[in-house]
Every structure is written in structure tokens, then in C-alpha cells.
Amino acid sequence: MEHNYPPTMEEVKREVDLHLEKNNDMAQIFDVYKGILAVQLSYMDKIKVQVNITEEEISDYFRKDKYLLSDQNLKINVQLFKEILSEVCRAIKEASPEAPDSLLKLSEAEEFKEENIEGFLEKVALFSKNQLEDYVAKKEIDKAVGLDSEVISFAIFMSLSPFYSLYMKEVRGITDFTLWRQSYCPVCGQIAVIARHRSKDRARVMECWLCHAQWVYPRLECPYCENKDHKKLRFFYVPGDKARQVHVCEECNKYLKTIDSKVMEKDTLLDVEVIATTYLDVLAEREGYRSPEEVDALN
Ligand SMILES: [Zn+2]
Numbered sequence: 001m002e003h004n005y006p007p008t009m010e011e012v013k014r015e016v017d018l019h020l021e022k023n024n025d026m027a028q029i030f031d032v033y034k035g036i037l038a039v040q041l042s043y044m045d046k047i048k049v050q051v052n053i054t055e056e057e058i059s060d061y062f063r064k065d066k067y068l069l070s071d072q073n074l075k076i077n078v079q080l081f082k083e084i085l086s087e088v089c090r091a092i093k094e095a096s097p098e099a100p101d102s103l104l105k106l107s108e109a110e111e112f113k114e115e116n117i118e119g120f121l122e123k124v125a126l127f128s129k130n131q132l133e134d135y136v137a138k139k140e141i142d143k144a145v146g147l148d149s150e151v152i153s154f155a156i157f158m159s160l161s162p163f164y165s166l167y168m169k170e171v172r173g174i175t176d177f178t179l180w181r182q183s184y185c186p187v188c189g190q191i192a193v194i195a196r197h198r199s200k201d202r203a204r205v206m207e208c209w210l211c212h213a214q215w216v217y218p219r220l221e222c223p224y225c226e227n228k229d230h231k232k233l234r235f236f237y238v239p240g241d242k243a244r245q246v247h248v249c250e251e252c253n254k255y256l257k258t259i260d261s262k263v264m265e266k267d268t269l270l271d272v273e274v275i276a277t278t279y280l281d282v283l284a285e286r287e288g289y290r291s292p293e294e295v296d297a298l299n
């Protein structure tokens, strides 16, 4: 079975519990994840998203390798966004009591005041993780609110995610993503950081961490540099856990964490796997490979 976003809390709990049986050190990070997801799910019915684009227009974007939100406007209800942000911060703090109290005040920051919030969200709408972190630091929002730019950026993305996910679901009702063949998301443009080989046909399915769009990318090609020389594409895994793999390209030196559903004998939730496999990021980087999200100066 393929998972469509969003999962239910029961599904998430079941998978998280399996990970915790093996490694209870991850209990807190998963509590943070579950707390945030509960907030996101509770707002899914309250958010209204309008998609005014035809199937033909979408195909036209995809043929030009253009993701939809590159110039389609996603209208975000700023009041709801602010509520979600405040709830997300509360959920993070609840799951990690040692987090600074200033987290509970983030939604009151200057940027989120009524007169600024729309401009702020427009400005950051197409930012990658790194770009948002840099922007937060450059504008000294981190200093003003007393939080790391990474934490602020994370909280903002987690609060935007329900809007993007609902937009993606609307789009998926109009078209599938079979025309799309990029490492970045056809809907919101974020770079995929994990993929799965689905069990039914073993195709590689990329998934966006922000809007949760899923699309197929050929397995015998590097998604980042389009290298097709199979001698330069390989993968490794930790002995005893063959289902969780790191696929690397010797041409551009980037890696992609990949879950092999056939070996796993089920299709797991990639959001959960991203968290559960951080040891693979450490391994890959130790081997000299670069995260998919690292921006290429040459491109
Ligand atoms: Zn996306």
C-alpha cells in the first residue's frame, strides 16, 4: 500500500514505536515530531486552498521543468498561520522542556505582526531551508527572539506545511506527477531528501518534505546531476538493515537516503524514516558525500 499524506496518528505511532523498540534514544525527537503532526492534522479542515489551474496548464509547467508555485500564488491565511505557528512552538516546547521559553513567544515576533506578516510570508515563500535560515540570521530575527535561526526556520516550515500539503492534494486531484522528472518538488520546489523504492514495481519515488508530493525518478540516474553511468552510482547500508540505504553518485558526490520497500516488506512513512535514519546522514557525510540540499555553487 502506498501512503498518501497525511497519515493518521495511529499509523505514525505504530511506526515510531517500532523504531523506539530498537533505539529509545530517539523518543524525544519523535515526541516533537508527533506533537507537530498533531497540530498540523488539527488544522487540515480549517484551511481552505484554491487551485485555479487546469490540467493542461500544469502539464505545460512540468514540460518546462517549472514547479507550480514558482509563479502560482498560494494564498496563506495569515491568521491561521500565526495560530499554527504558536501551536507548533508549544508542541516543540512540550516535548522538549529544555528548549528555551522564548519559543513560546516566537509568534509574537515583529515579523508576524499584522502589518508585517503578509510581506514576510511572501518573501520567504520559495526559500529553501538554508535560504530561510540565512535570511533569519541576516535580519537578526534570531537575536530579537532569542532562538537559533535553525529552530525558527524549522517552526516556520512546519507551520507552512499544512497549507502546501493541501495545495498539493488539490493539484493531485487534477493531475498526477508522471511528467515530472527533477530532484526538486513539482509543486513547491523543495529538494527531496529521501526516496523509496516502492514495492509494486520497485520504481524510485521521491517525496517532498514540505508539501508531501510524490513523484517517480528513474533509478539508474542521479537526480542531482543526471549522471547515468551506472559504474558511478552505488549504494550502501548498515549491515543488518538492508532496507535503509544511502544511494550515492561518484560524479557529483551527492547522496540520497532511500528506503527499499521490498526488502522492508512494507511501505513506511518517509517523514518518520527521515528522522529515524539521521545516522545515515552522518555516515554519508563521513564518507565525503554531500547532502542533497547543499547548494551547488556551479549550478
Ligand atoms: Zn513540495
Ligand SMILES: [Zn+2]
Binding pocket: 222, 223, 224, 225, 226, 227, 249, 250, 251, 252, 253, 254
Ligand atoms: Zn550526481
